[in-house]
Amino acid sequence: MANSHKDIGTMYLMVGMWSGMGGFSLSWMIRLELSRPGMWLPSVELYNSIVTLHAIMMIFFFVMPVLIGGFGNWLLPLLLGAIDMSFPRVNAFSFWLVPPALYMVVSSSFMDGLSGTGWTMYPPLSSTPYHGGISTDMVILGLHLAGVSSSAASINYLVTFLNVRGLAYKAEFAPPFAWALTVTSFLLLISIPVLAGGLTMLILDRHFNCTFFDPAGGGDPVLFQHLFWFFGHPEVYVLILPGFGLVSHVLVFYTKKLRVFGSVAMMYAMISIGILGFIVWGHHMFTVGLDVDTRFYFTAVTMLIAVPTGVKVFSWIATVFGSFLSFEAPVLWVLGFILKFTLGGITGVILSNASLDVALHDTYYVVAHFHYVLSMGAVFTIFASFVHYFPFFTGNCMHRSWARGHFFLTFIGVNLTFFPQHFLGLSGMPRRIPDYPIFYYYWNQWSSVGCAMVVCSVSLFLHTLLEAFLSCRRPMKVGCRPSSLEWVIGRGLFPVLRHTFVEV
Numbered sequence: 374m375a376n377s378h379k380d381i382g383t384m385y386l387m388v389g390m391w392s393g394m395g396g397f398s399l400s401w402m403i404r405l406e407l408s409r410p411g412m413w414l415p416s417v418e419l420y421n422s423i424v425t426l427h428a429i430m431m432i433f434f435f436v437m438p439v440l441i442g443g444f445g446n447w448l449l450p451l452l453l454g455a456i457d458m459s460f461p462r463v464n465a466f467s468f469w470l471v472p473p474a475l476y477m478v479v480s481s482s483f484m485d486g487l488s489g490t491g492w493t494m495y496p497p498l499s500s501t502p503y504h505g506g507i508s509t510d511m512v513i514l515g516l517h518l519a520g521v522s523s524s525a526a527s528i529n530y531l532v533t534f535l536n537v538r539g540l541a542y543k544a545e546f547a548p549p550f551a552w553a554l555t556v557t558s559f560l561l562l563i564s565i566p567v568l569a570g571g572l573t574m575l576i577l578d579r580h581f582n583c584t585f586f587d588p589a590g591g592g593d594p595v596l597f598q599h600l601f602w603f604f605g606h607p608e609v610y611v612l613i614l615p616g617f618g619l620v621s622h623v624l625v626f627y628t629k630k631l632r633v634f635g636s637v638a639m640m641y642a643m644i645s646i647g648i649l650g651f652i653v654w655g656h657h658m659f660t661v662g663l664d665v666d667t668r669f670y671f672t673a674v675t676m677l678i679a680v681p682t683g684v685k686v687f688s689w690i691a692t693v694f695g696s697f698l699s700f701e702a703p704v705l706w707v708l709g710f711i712l713k714f715t716l717g718g719i720t721g722v723i724l725s726n727a728s729l730d731v732a733l734h735d736t737y738y739v740v741a742h743f744h745y746v747l748s749m750g751a752v753f754t755i756f757a758s759f760v761h762y763f764p765f766f767t768g769n770c771m772h773r774s775w776a777r778g779h780f781f782l783t784f785i786g787v788n789l790t791f792f793p794q795h796f797l798g799l800s801g802m803p804r805r806i807p808d809y810p811i812f813y814y815y816w817n818q819w820s821s822v823g824c825a826m827v828v829c830s831v832s833l834f835l836h837t838l839l840e841a842f843l844s845c846r847r848p849m850k851v852g853c854r855p856s857s858l859e860w861v862i863g864r865g866l867f868p869v870l871r872h873t874f875v876e877v
Contacts, residue, residue, distance in 0.1 A: 738798025
């Protein structure tokens, strides 16, 4: 069994890519259903199960394995000047829990009862009277396994960051991605046990006659929402913080600067985001009957978290300022990320207002907001980093023009998919409903056209990937940025090794 951090990172990338393809296929089915009024799926339950599986696969089995497991395993030891992770066998253990967890979640769709609870699994919808089949149990157990995997990996990343650095390698001078992984690991270790507790209580309610979330026995279904979102909101930053670190590395490389602008401020901004992420979970629950003072608190703190996020955005812009960018594909992905993540953050500030959120809650405005943050935030950082580090990982190089074409097709497609959903949400179209009146047809049609463009862009990406492997195009040859592999190693790895070993 492979214990090398590079082998495990590659396996994480492969599993994440397959999960991403599956989750994206499910999103295409959702858009086909919503492309016109009426229903072509046989039942609402099937539609809800597709939505549930899409969300779980994209969050827990695509973005997390790729950003944390794939790039984290590949790059963290190299950035710290280490031979491997601190616990290679724990690293392998954390990976090999992912495929059975993915199998349990996916196979739940082919079992009795279909799990149409949404990824939030709110009771009483997830309770036995409404979802009594084994399907929901399989999803819960699969998420338990994924949580154990993430906890083991987080311990490994934290110990590696704390113990493997050289004596002269102060923490505040660590690379941005190393700090991003450290904060992410801290978030996971604190929040995952809370989710595990909530899921365990849900299992006990379903099968052992407990009443944690059943009002008939003195329970409270809102308790589950508190437990879930205490995990769920830090999870949002778990998905995006590693991308923040990778974006900083890509920008430093292509702007030919020594470090990102305000690197120490960027580090403290990430730490602030991690801390504030634990005290804003209530903004997901403005409609459950919170009192006015509590709603005011969560509104204020949610707006406050925009400050460190703004620090990072302005630091990236300052890093770009005054440089001569070559507009390679990774640069285009990073610039697209900054633009779209900023727009998603602005709509997040709008939704942080409790008064507005009561009107917009559970409408497509919320769907547009979190897809701008994740579908155009985390996924854009994944593509930027993958194209950038592809020569380093494989020794081959992607076709320069096709990689750019993939970006432009994706950029137009995702904007055409999700920007109209702001208008749908402002018009009052509810989420999780497969049918709608003709009033909402116009913007849904454009949204489905955009999703079709993304299907074409994914096909182009797979073709570009296959062509890169078959052509065996080396980084020095035509069709790639000259000497990109040497730049990646020379500007990223060698200074770290020299600083770690020579000066110590």
